[in-house]
Amino acid sequence: MAILVLAEHDNASLKLDTAKVVTAAKAIGTEIHVLVAGHECAAVAAAAQQLDGVTRVLVADAAAYQAHLAENLAKLILELAPGYEHILASASSVGKDTLPRVAALLDVAQISEVLQVLSGDTFVRPIYAGNAMAKVQSLDDKKVLTVRASAFDATANGGNAGLETIDKVIEARTQFVSQSLTVSERPELGNAGIIVSGGRGMGSGENFAMLEALADSLGAAVGASRAAVDAGFVPNDLQVGQTGKIVAPDLYIAVGISGAIQHLAGMKDSKVIVAINKDPEAPIFQIADYGLTADLFEAIPELIAAIKA
The missing domain is CATH 3.40.50.620 (HUPs)
Known part of the structure; x- marks a missing residue:
């Protein structure tokens, strides 16, 4: 066979x-x-x-x-x-x-x-x-x-x-023109052992710098929900979900992500899921192994400080 x-x-x-x-x-x-x-x-x-x-x-x-x-x-x-x-x-x-x-x-x-x-x-x-x-x-x-x-x-x-x-060379009518790639020293999203993802709750693309600092302190990749991508916070190659990348890291930290079905389909097989959201009723808490109901703008800096301590 x-x-x-x-x-x-x-x-x-x-x-x-x-x-x-x-x-x-x-x-x-x-x-x-x-x-x-x-x-x-x-x-x-x-x-x-x-x-x-x-x-x-x-x-x-x-x-x-x-x-x-x-x-x-x-x-x-x-x-x-x-x-x-x-x-x-x-x-x-x-x-x-x-x-x-x-x-x-x-x-x-x-x-x-x-x-x-x-x-x-x-x-x-x-x-x-x-x-x-x-x-x-x-x-x-x-x-x-x-x-x-x-x-x-x-x-x-x-x-x-x-x-x-294999000596067979096939030339198709389609021609490659160019590509635009996001260059990063962080691990590739699809193969990362730890992923820190942000959602609409991040508020703006500038606030993703906070998640990038957290990711760097953990040696993690940075991801995002479709809502964050559609809002223009980050490029679409960071999207995790049914219409983005399907991931299953050892640790997935979801920050400001409500937990829409589209997003859960891309990350629910993660070994350990940590959710940080100020809404205690957010669906993400239903699949999270650990949940923190808190203001992410206070929780993330405190978490970074604790990791560096």
Whole structure:
């Protein structure tokens, strides 16, 4: 039962999500191949070779794959598809852009946001913003799956997979023009062990400096609710929730966040949830492990001072 996993990377380093998707693949079968498509990505391929459970790494190294355009990747995967029964990718922006195209070209149904693998054809995925779980069985010859990486632990290193070069270069009509990225020394939101998130209660974007100071004292990432993003307090790449990033850190600190269903869907799997809100009836307290009913503008400076003491 051969499985193809699309690697998530930036052409220089392999993202942790790939190791988590490999864990999901290991629950399906033992013949796991990782596709590394990019440009000047030898370091990424070497990292993929070390993932436990991976038996082969396929490398497509060409300028056409540098920007990871879905049109190019989907057609490349289509070329490789005859040799695989399962095709997996992280439910990231790249995976969610690429695999639906692959499924359409293969004329099969995609199963999205897989949280659990029950067997080679049966999976668990969330519905109704995560308020219910659906057990889905696929009878298609090829299973195309996006995996919610936060639901799986990363597979360990220690593997020694073989390397195979893919010479097929696919040029799509779509062209990469530019991208604007938020540069930060803090941990990446999707892989952070601790996340400090702010909501509409922060009042303004300037007040997020307080959360950034708290995050820096904890070595944490900074997140936000959709309400804070829509209000223009912070850029949308910090959004946690159903329409943002799905996270499951060891510690999630929600500050000034009421707890709308949209937000809870993105963070309720966190190991420990701490809520700080002046409204004792805020829904966030229903799922929080620890709650503090207080004015955040007093509580956060006191918390920072206590951490530094």
